[in-house]
Amino acid sequence: xxxxxxxxxxxxxxxxxxxxxxxxxxxxxxxxxxxxxxxxxxxxxxxxxxxxxxxxxxxxxxxxxxxxxxxxxxxxxxxxxxxxxxxxxxxxxxxxxxxxxxxxxxxxxxxxxxxxxxxxxxxxxxxxxxxxxxxxxxxxxxxxxxxxxxxxxxxxxxxxxxxxxxxxxxxxxxxxxxxxxxxxxxxxxxxxxxxxxxxxxxxxxxxxxxxxxxxxxxxxxxxxxxxxxxxxxxxxxxxxxxxxxxxxxxxxxxxxxxxxxxxxxxxxxxxxxxxxxxxxxxxxxxxxxxxxxxxxxxxxxxxxxxxxxxxxxxxxxxxxxxxxxxxxxxxxxxxxxxxxxxxxxxxxxxxxxxxxxxxxxxxxxxxxxxxxxxxxxxxxxxxxxxxxxxxxxxxxxxxxxxxxxxxxxxxxxxxxxxxxxxxxxxxxxxxxx
Numbered sequence: 116x117x118x119x120x121x122x123x124x125x126x127x128x129x130x131x132x133x134x135x136x137x138x139x140x141x142x143x144x145x146x147x148x149x150x151x152x153x154x155x156x157x158x159x160x161x162x163x164x165x166x167x168x169x170x171x172x173x174x175x176x177x178x179x180x181x182x183x184x185x186x187x188x189x190x191x192x193x194x195x196x197x198x199x200x201x202x203x204x205x206x207x208x209x210x211x212x213x214x215x216x217x218x219x220x221x222x223x224x225x226x227x228x229x230x231x232x233x234x235x236x237x238x239x240x241x242x243x244x245x246x247x248x249x250x251x252x253x254x255x256x257x258x259x260x261x262x263x264x265x266x267x268x269x270x271x272x273x274x275x276x277x278x279x280x281x282x283x284x285x286x287x288x289x290x291x292x293x294x295x296x297x298x299x300x301x302x303x304x305x306x307x308x309x310x311x312x313x314x315x316x317x318x319x320x321x322x323x324x325x326x327x328x329x330x331x332x333x334x335x336x337x338x339x340x341x342x343x344x345x346x347x348x349x350x351x352x353x354x355x356x357x358x359x360x361x362x363x364x365x366x367x368x369x370x371x372x373x374x375x376x377x378x379x380x381x382x383x384x385x386x387x388x389x390x391x392x393x394x395x396x397x398x399x400x401x402x403x404x405x406x407x408x409x410x411x412x413x414x415x416x417x418x419x420x421x422x423x424x425x426x427x428x429x430x431x432x433x434x435x436x437x438x439x440x441x442x443x444x445x446x447x448x449x450x451x452x453x454x455x456x457x458x459x460x461x462x463x464x465x466x467x468x469x470x471x472x473x474x475x476x477x478x479x480x481x482x483x484x485x486x487x488x489x490x491x492x493x494x495x496x497x498x499x500x501x502x503x504x505x506x507x508x509x510x511x512x513x514x515x516x517x518x519x520x521x522x523x524x525x526x527x528x529x530x531x532x533x534x535x536x537x538x539x540x541x542x543x544x545x546x547x548x
Contacts, residue, residue: 192246192253192263199410200265201384204230205249206415207263209237214259218252225252233390235422238415240266240386262414269388269409271319271347271381272436272443274495277465283440284469285534287462290481292493294459295503298478300546301365301510306358309366309509314355314402315395317388318348320375324485326359327352332371335394337387342379346487350494351406353485354502355509362485365506366513372400377407385409388445389419392430396423401512404505405432406498408443420448427518431505433497435468440537442470452508452522455539456480456500461530463538467497473540474522475529477503504544511547 195205209215215237222229227249228242243249253260277288291298321332322344332352352371357364374395376387388405395403403423409416423430434455435443446453453472456464456479463469464480479500486492508521516524529542 192250195246195249195263195265197265197411200267203244204240204242204266204384205263206266206386206413207239207241208261208415209239209259210261211259212237214256215239218256218259221252225249231386231390233386233393235393236389236415236418237261238386238389240384264413267385267409267411267413267444269376269383269385269407269444271345271377271407272433272496272498274436274466275438278438281438281465283538284438284465284467285463285538286465287458287460288465288480289458289460289462290493290495291459291478292481293483295478295482296363296365298459299503299507299544300548301363301507305363305365305367305510307368307513309356309369309506309513311368312366312402312509312512313370313372313398313400314366314404314505314509315372315374315391315398315400316348316351316355316404317374317376317391317395318351318404318406319345319377319379319381320348321352321371321373322346322349322487324349324353324357324489326357326362326364326485326491327371329358330356330367330369330371332373333398334373334375336375337391337394338375338378338383340378344375344487345377345379345381346490346492347377347381347406347498348373348375350484350486350492351404351498351502354482354499355404355506357485359485362483362491365503366509368513369506369509372398381407383407385413385416389413389415392416392419392423396426396428401428401518402505402508403428403430404502405430405445406496406501408433408435408446410435410437410439410441410443412444412447416445417448420445420451424450429508429512429518429521431501431508433501434470434473436466436496436498437468438466439468440470442468442472447472450522452504452525453540454497454501454504454544456495456497457532457539457543461532461543463532463534464495464497466495467500467538469535469537471537473537475504475525475540475542475544476500476532477544507544507546
């Protein structure tokens with residue numbers, strides 16, 4: 116009789132059932148919650164049957180069709196040849212140095228003459244026959260540009276005729292002659308004043324002169340046109356650092372950094388002045404004297420000034436000689452030590468510009484200074500007042516004062532004058548003792 120296998124089969128079935136039950140329980144304990152399960156929160160309806168709410172439907176998202184691209188506009192193109200700008204020139208600012216480099220590569224093919232560029236300012240100075248090529252390039256590469264505007268004329272200010280009467284100017288015209296430094300307290304032995312300080316003179320160039328024989332001067336010519344130098348730069352240098360008995364500069368121990376930006380006629384432009392500010396800063400100038408100006412502002416000039424100020428350079432600039440109620444640029448830029456002029460009676464000079472933001476005034480009528488061809492002259496202007504002020508700043512830096520503290524110190528110690536702040540700022544500069 117063959118033995119039966121039923122007990123073995125029953126045993127195997129039992130084992131399979133038990134294993135299946137265990138696996139079912141494990142799956143249940145790790146199964147994800149039901150999609151409509153709601154978190155528990157007590158409510159007045161607790162204990163009553165809960166009907167899960169339908170899950171909110173996500174709003175249908177539709178991607179709108181892109182709007183038709185609008186061609187970039189160039190509103191400044193039409194205003195490049197404004198009064199007071201270099202004819203048929205534009206000053207272009209780019210977002211990156213790479214964008215500037217790309218423009219330099221394609222400029223000639225656009226029919227544009229590249230007159231100069233500054234990598235740190237990301238600017239290019241170009242001359243054009245008409246604005247068509249510029250406009251086409253701006254439209255094609257709009258993302259590369261941050262600004263396009265005129266290259267403003269910056270010039271050594273002339274002296275207008277005296278005015279008989281003005282509601283905005285006091286009309287001072289009494290000359291200081293050789294008493295200018297005495298009026299501000301720059302007396303005694305000044306041979307060591309300004310020791311270790313470099314002053315940049317951004318002007319028409321400095322020529323040799325008897326009053327500057329012992330002054331160390333480093334020369335840079337950004338005009339480089341081979342023309343005769345205008346004597347204005349030499350006059351400014353002599354007032355800052357002259358050591359002649361006839362011409363006493365305020366701080367004869369300084370080093371001068373001569374950066375020529377103005378031609379024989381005293382004419383310059385925003386591009387050159389802005390690049391000169393960058394160059395002076397990078398070469399270690401602690402003071403930048405700018406005894407020239409423009410009748411308009413430029414983002415490029417603003418950026419150059421900010422670059423210098425971020426490195427604690429003191430920029431001293433002339434208010435201008437146009438008898439206006441606005442300061443020349445860069446004197447009108449915030450943070451610049453802007454200087455107007457007074458006569459020997461402490462009266463606002465008849466030519467000196469007025470304006471909000473004027474820092475102070477200095478002697479500027481009938482001032483003796485050096486000039487080209489080894490001459491000495493008597494001249495007037497906010498230029499002279501600015502150079503004298505730069506000499507005072509050099510004295511303070513040489514004594515260890517911190518650059519950003521100079522303007523607050525000078526405005527606090529200035530001699531008050533009987534005139535509105537728009538005309539004379541904080542008053543007549545005095546050498547702090």
